[in-house]
Amino acid sequence: MLDWWLPENVSTYGADIDSLFHLIYWITMITWVGVQVVMIAFLVMYRHRDGRRATYTHGNTTLEIVWTIIPTLIVVWLGIQSVETWNKIKIDLPESDYHIQVTAKQFNWEMLYPGPDGEFETDDDKMIENDLRVPVDTPIRLRLTSRDVIHSFFVPQLRLKQDMLPGRTIEAWFQATKPGRYEIPCAELCGFGHSGMLGHLTVYTPEEYDAWRQEQWAGAVWPANDATRKARREEGPHDGARTNG
Numbered sequence: 546m547l548d549w550w551l552p553e554n555v556s557t558y559g560a561d562i563d564s565l566f567h568l569i570y571w572i573t574m575i576t577w578v579g580v581q582v583v584m585i586a587f588l589v590m591y592r593h594r595d596g597r598r599a600t601y602t603h604g605n606t607t608l609e610i611v612w613t614i615i616p617t618l619i620v621v622w623l624g625i626q627s628v629e630t631w632n633k634i635k636i637d638l639p640e641s642d643y644h645i646q647v648t649a650k651q652f653n654w655e656m657l658y659p660g661p662d663g664e665f666e667t668d669d670d671k672m673i674e675n676d677l678r679v680p681v682d683t684p685i686r687l688r689l690t691s692r693d694v695i696h697s698f699f700v701p702q703l704r705l706k707q708d709m710l711p712g713r714t715i716e717a718w719f720q721a722t723k724p725g726r727y728e729i730p731c732a733e734l735c736g737f738g739h740s741g742m743l744g745h746l747t748v749y750t751p752e753e754y755d756a757w758r759q760e761q762w763a764g765a766v767w768p769a770n771d772a773t774r775k776a777r778r779e780e781g782p783h784d785g786a787r788t789n790g
Contacts, residue, residue: 552701555723555748559704561630568626572619638718641684645677649689649696649709652738654729661765671761675744680754681724687717697733700746706732721748 554563646657646665656677660669665688679685689698691709699706703719729744749757758767 554704555721556703557720557722558634562704565627565630638686638716639684641686643679643683644686646688647698648692650692651736652742654744661762661767669762677729677744677746678757679721679748680751681721681748684718684720689715689717694735695733696731696735699732700727700729702727708733724748724750
């Protein structure tokens with residue numbers, strides 16, 4: 546329908562956002578066309594004519610009430626329509642074995658990977674600037690924060706956009722459905738270098754991601770899931786479980 550001028554959707558919840566976008570678009574378009582038709586009709590009906598005097602009108606209370614109530618009902622209905630999508634994206638974050646902390650600063654992104662132990666602020670953490678790498682078809686949990694001013698983490702193909710505030714950590718998530726490389730611009734004017742603040746998201750197949758991960762943490766033993774990580778933490782450190790980033 547309108548997808549030809551939107552970025553390609555590679556997110557599991559992108560279709561829900563696009564549906565809301567299309568709905569709002571058509572409501573706006575129909576309203577705009579209606580206003581233009583009425584305006585043109587009034588220009589013709591009330592154009593200047595010789596011998597006809599202009600009259601003053603005090604308005605129409607009924608009409609004013611109607612055009613106040615109708616937009617209000619439309620906005621309330623749109624809010625109700627978006628609740629399920631909002632909860633899916635912002636409230637009901639899925640469980641994930643992949644957690645990444647993204648810190649924005651003037652003028653780049655710091656991607657912090659927790660390493661094989663699954664814990665941040667430990668010896669096997671690895672920070673890579675402007676480079677976010679994840680496996681395809683897998684929920685990814687992000688911890689978003691800013692070091693200085695307000696930034697905005699934006700991946701158009703994921704339909705993911707989230708402001709990042711200094712002193713606050715905001716949880717976000719996505720699940721990419723197609724391998725590829727996608728841009729991560731900052732969508733908030735954050736200073737003189739704003740236009741050059743650009744990172745990239747690389748979505749790998751599972752095999753490619755495992756190969757990249759082994760390259761970054763050579764010799765590390767990766768648990769299969771969060772439950773395994775928890776069990777290993779309770780048992781204590783294992784040889785090869787940590788490497789310095």
